Amino acid sequence: MSDLKAKLGLNVFKPLPAPHIKIKAGMERDARLKAAVRACPAGLYSISETGEFVLTIDGCLECGTCRIACGTEVLEWGYPEGGAGVQFRFG
């Protein structure tokens, strides 16, 4: 995991004024979120000790894999506002 954090640290990120993806209120235990734990390339989804899914938005690469894997019933999904978030230098 720390390797992944270091790798994400190589990217250029501009500050996110607000989280652009949220787990919808009341959906924190929804099993559909399990897919994002495996599929998120930035490893931003995890399960807490109390069994709730947690999303840490820092390091988000804005690919949309979680939206497709989990669906819009459990995730409130949008891109960050213009000029915010990851800025690929190579792409």
Add this chain to the structure above:
Amino acid sequence: MAAPGVFPVVSADNFRKKHAGRKSPSFLTVRACTCEGNRVCQKSVWIDSDKGVNAMEKFDVIVVGAGLAGLAAAWTLAGEGVEVVVLERGDYPGSKNVSGGRIYVNPVRDLFPGLWDEAPIERAIVREGATLMARNRSFTFHYTGSELRAEKPQSYSVLRSKFDRWFSERVEERGAMLLPKTLVSDVIRENGKIAGVIAGGDELRADAVIACDGALSLIPEKAGLRAPGRAHDNAVGVKEVIQLDPNLINDRFNVGDGEGGAHLFVGDVTKGLFGGGFLYTNRDSVSLGLVVSIEDIAKEEAAGDIPALFEAFKARSEIEPLLRGGKTVEYGTHVIPEGGYRSLCPLVGDGILVAGDSAGFALNLGFTVRGMEYAMASGHYAAKAVIEAKKTGCYDAAALAVYQKLLEESFVLKDFRTFQETPKVLSNPHLFGHYPELAGNLLRDLYTVPAGPKSPIFTTLRRHLTLSQLWTMLMDAKEVTKI
């Protein structure tokens, strides 16, 4: 001096002349018109924050997204003198764009005359390779041919942040307006027609909107053309760009200066899930990536997560020596439409056209994985359709349907029709586990010299290619006849 709240109308032509020579129009901010304090004004207003100059504008065309489809559309529109604005959410075109990194130029060369000679390509691909990865062994083949070294090579590796940024400058030179750092969050619908977009919270209007907003296709979804993308139809791609001495690249990939290799990997790299790995050589870096079906990785029984699969791939003995001495400089990821013809988005609606990844224009044929030239061509034909519609002033779906016709007549929809069974045939799980293991085990036994006497070759072959095995292969081969 205009009275407060009253803005002088400036034509787009004058507007552009005024700002000619500015490298980046990022000094612009878009605000809703405040005339009479009415947010629902018919015109949007541009405020040049440097000079305090205001200009009202309604464009002929709004392009959402400065990827290859959007820039291609703007290139063609601006070339015909159509007023077009490209809205891009990143800091600059290319800053949100990731692709494996290989474009095939032949199908689009003539659609963009004069564009290619100075394009910032990485290397011409002169060497193809593929590897069947078993758990503990692998089988590789390489292909090279004189046609790959032709005067005009068919394919190049590219890095999109560089390429798209350069392309956007060419597009601006032709007269299109580009607004980076501008997120389009919704469409404006009027009398059932798409009449513009909400960008940065403000209204921006146009006769037609071309949605080139990428694989998630959120704008067509907002416009009611489609449902959210399904896991079955999409894959997730991850990629590291690894900086490497150009001479080391030449030596390791057996290529000369400016020449490069492209290599695909299938089998244990995805632990049996649909997908595969790729390795492309750039000028002074390599792009190493892994693509996995979102439906497959989401399954309970999937082995590991995406980051772990990628690390395992990178550490393989077939890969690691190629990267030695390299330094990872970026980690990118992107959703890839894999559904082919049957999961294409409706291409037009009233006042809206859809191009590139947003329409689903990516095609995986196993040997070739293509998207960029379909994006460019679809953007081009969407522009052509708008130019056609402009003659009558009607932009409803029936008028814009000429886009579909142009695509049907071009390589784009011809290819998608020809290969409509490919996604199903290529999703055969045997390809990702069984066959790589079979090939590996057969070759192991042929190459191994045991301590004792060696079995006859035919016996070795029969041990692996049993009757039931041959039957399986025949059945799978029957499927292959469909593609």
